[in-house]
Amino acid sequence: MVHRQQILYLIIISVAIARCDNYGNTTRNKYLMHLSRNSRRANQNWYQNLLSDKLTDRQSRFLNLFTVMNIDNLACVGVTGERGTCLTQKECQKRGGKPNGGCAGGFAYCCVFLVTCGATVRENGTYFVNQGFPQNYDGTGSCQITLVKSSPKICQYRVDFDKFVLAGPENVNNICNNDQFMVSGASNVPPICGKNSDNHMYIDSGEGNTAPIILSVVTSGPSFMRTWKMRISQIPCTSRNRGEMGCLQYYNGVSGQIKSFNYDLATGLQLSNQDYSICIRAERNFCSIQYTACPDTVNNRSQSFTLAGISTNVVQAMTSTCQADFIIIPMAQNVGRPAGTTAITADRFCGGTLSTETNAMLSSTLRSNVKPFRIWFHTDNVESPTDIGNRGFCLDYVQQPCSNIAT
Numbered sequence: 001m002v003h004r005q006q007i008l009y010l011i012i013i014s015v016a017i018a019r020c021d022n023y024g025n026t027t028r029n030k031y032l033m034h035l036s037r038n039s040r041r042a043n044q045n046w047y048q049n050l051l052s053d054k055l056t057d058r059q060s061r062f063l064n065l066f067t068v069m070n071i072d073n074l075a076c077v078g079v080t081g082e083r084g085t086c087l088t089q090k091e092c093q094k095r096g097g098k099p100n101g102g103c104a105g106g107f108a109y110c111c112v113f114l115v116t117c118g119a120t121v122r123e124n125g126t127y128f129v130n131q132g133f134p135q136n137y138d139g140t141g142s143c144q145i146t147l148v149k150s151s152p153k154i155c156q157y158r159v160d161f162d163k164f165v166l167a168g169p170e171n172v173n174n175i176c177n178n179d180q181f182m183v184s185g186a187s188n189v190p191p192i193c194g195k196n197s198d199n200h201m202y203i204d205s206g207e208g209n210t211a212p213i214i215l216s217v218v219t220s221g222p223s224f225m226r227t228w229k230m231r232i233s234q235i236p237c238t239s240r241n242r243g244e245m246g247c248l249q250y251y252n253g254v255s256g257q258i259k260s261f262n263y264d265l266a267t268g269l270q271l272s273n274q275d276y277s278i279c280i281r282a283e284r285n286f287c288s289i290q291y292t293a294c295p296d297t298v299n300n301r302s303q304s305f306t307l308a309g310i311s312t313n314v315v316q317a318m319t320s321t322c323q324a325d326f327i328i329i330p331m332a333q334n335v336g337r338p339a340g341t342t343a344i345t346a347d348r349f350c351g352g353t354l355s356t357e358t359n360a361m362l363s364s365t366l367r368s369n370v371k372p373f374r375i376w377f378h379t380d381n382v383e384s385p386t387d388i389g390n391r392g393f394c395l396d397y398v399q400q401p402c403s404n405i406a407t
């Protein structure tokens with residue numbers, strides 16, 4: 001039996017050939033005979049044979065249509081900006097998606113999958129949105145979806161927060177009492193709230209046929225204009241994009257930026273009850289990594305690294321005394337220390353200044369040679385009265401070539 005996609009291929013080819021005046025019956029018959037002999041390979045070997053024929057320029061232009069035939073799992077972007085999969089309209093609707101503009105040269109549709117409360121998600125690249133999206137949501141209750149693997153060979157989910165605005169934590173101990181985003185069925189995923197647009201999470205699902213993962217957005221408390229749009233990608237066990245086990249966040253690339261959840265220079269508050277690791281893939285021929293607190297263009301004094309103390313005051317660097325709220329960067333040293341001075345190595349950092357030198361008032365760039373590249377972030381459930389207004393952290397990282405590892 002000819003597959004439905006092969007029927008589409010045949011239609012496209014027939015239209016192209018019929019419009020080609022000088023193409024002739026010989027090659028058309030060659031194709032039809034080939035299809036009848038082996039329909040399962042109708043869009044494979046015969047195409048190479050056609051290309052070997054001598055064609056006029058006009059015929060070549062029509063045969064360029066053949067390049068849009070293999071549309072299975074072809075990525076696309078819809079007219080409203082969401083990413084989708086190139087499918088026929090019938091196949092898109094059958095799988096629960098919505099056509100969102102054309103693709104494959106106009107012979108198929110960019111199928112986008114958007115779901116909200118109560119849905120079961122099997123399609124890769126599905127968006128989880130609030131009720132009434134794209135309008136804001138000002139209701140209370142629990143909105144859940146269930147993630148089911150499309151294949152036993154899936155080992156992780158990546159959740160990209162394209163839009164994520166929930167009510168923030170209360171401002172005494174920074175606990176998410178009103179709104180929460182929660183993950184059930186996976187370990188080491190803390191509840192989060194507040195502003196997290198353009199951030200992400202990796203959720204380990206294990207190999208084989210494992211239990212579903214449940215994503216929940218719980219809203220309560222006073223009126224608040226919430227919105228969320230999360231893209232859920234399924235990552236195969238053998239994918240290069242698979243994060244390291246136990247990493248809630250995973251970055252790749254020689255350089256990038258890392259932010260704690262609900263980080264915002266103007267209104268953000270470091271969330272309590274956080275305990276997770278952040279991993280960065282070591283790129284080829286890069287052996288160390290440097291971290292620098294992000295620039296702060298909002299406050300008089302930088303608050304892009306404020307994990308302990310009162311953020312409005314100048315808080316010195318802390319290392320060995322960090323017990324409640326801190327990050328761990330293994331075997332880190334300050335970059336650019338004066339010649340002839342001994343390097344100070346530290347692992348644990350808090351306070352309001354990023355430095356290996358205890359009591360330092362100026363932040364430094366830190367370098368670590370330890371692989372794999374990983375940061376651990378921990379906060380307890382108490383802020384007041386000693387810790388007030390801390391934003392969390394924002395770090396710019398740059399991997400260093402292996403030739404630069406000497407201190």
